[in-house]
Amino acid sequence: MNMEIQAALDVADETDSFLQITDVIYDKESEMGYDSLTEAEKTVYCIDQLLSEMENGGFVQFIHHEAGARAEETLESLERIKAKETSILLDRLLDMFEDRQVPTDEDERVDLFDQIESEHADEIAELDDRFYDSGENLVELTLLFVQKNLKDFR
Numbered sequence: 541m542n543m544e545i546q547a548a549l550d551v552a553d554e555t556d557s558f559l560q561i562t563d564v565i566y567d568k569e570s571e572m573g574y575d576s577l578t579e580a581e582k583t584v585y586c587i588d589q590l591l592s593e594m595e596n597g598g599f600v601q602f603i604h605h606e607a608g609a610r611a612e613e614t615l616e617s618l619e620r621i622k623a624k625e626t627s628i629l630l631d632r633l634l635d636m637f638e639d640r641q642v643p644t645d646e647d648e649r650v651d652l653f654d655q656i657e658s659e660h661a662d663e664i665a666e667l668d669d670r671f672y673d674s675g676e677n678l679v680e681l682t683l684l685f686v687q688k689n690l691k692d693f694r
Contacts, residue, residue, distance in 0.1 A: 545693045549686060558679045561686060562588045565693075579620075580685070580692035586610055586617040587682050590626075598668035599633050603653045609644040618678075621685040625674040629667045636660055 548560035565581050565588075577585060589607035602608055611634060618627040634640045636656045643649040657664055686693070 542690065542693050545686065545690060554679055554683055557683060578692050578694060580689045583617040583620050584682055586614040587621060587678055590614050591678055594671060599664055600657060604650050608642060608649055611642040621681040623676055623678055623681050625676045626671060626678060629671050633667055
């Protein structure tokens with residue numbers, strides 16, 4: 541896998557490079573499960589899921605889908621790639637949950653977040669706006685992380 545990751549890093553277009561890397565990681569996750577991924581691989585996996593959900597509907601979409609079950613891990617992933625602005629935004633979102641506990645069960649998580657959203661809709665919308673306006677390039681930060689941690693991709 542390491543050679544596949546290195547080859548993907550050599551692709552000139554950062555989006556293509558990122559997609560090739562995530563393809564390799566998703567293949568491993570599909571074959572062996574999420575727990576088989578290294579911390580570095582989980583970092584890329586979580587960042588990709590965050591990006592996908594944010595593109596499709598913001599933080600509500602993120603929490604409502606599988607990615608939301610890994611909200612705390614996603615925050616740690618953002619910190620590992622040094623995505624300061626997005627870390628702050630996700631941290632504020634997690635503060636809306638009692639004791640910062642985001643349920644891993646999807647139905648429970650969605651029901652709870654629907655209640656949170658009814659009380660904090662404006663704040664959540666503001667977090668979305670700040671995410672889209674931040675200009676923080678999560679793809680670029682992730683690629684830099686991968687380059688620095690290439691040995692951790694197996």
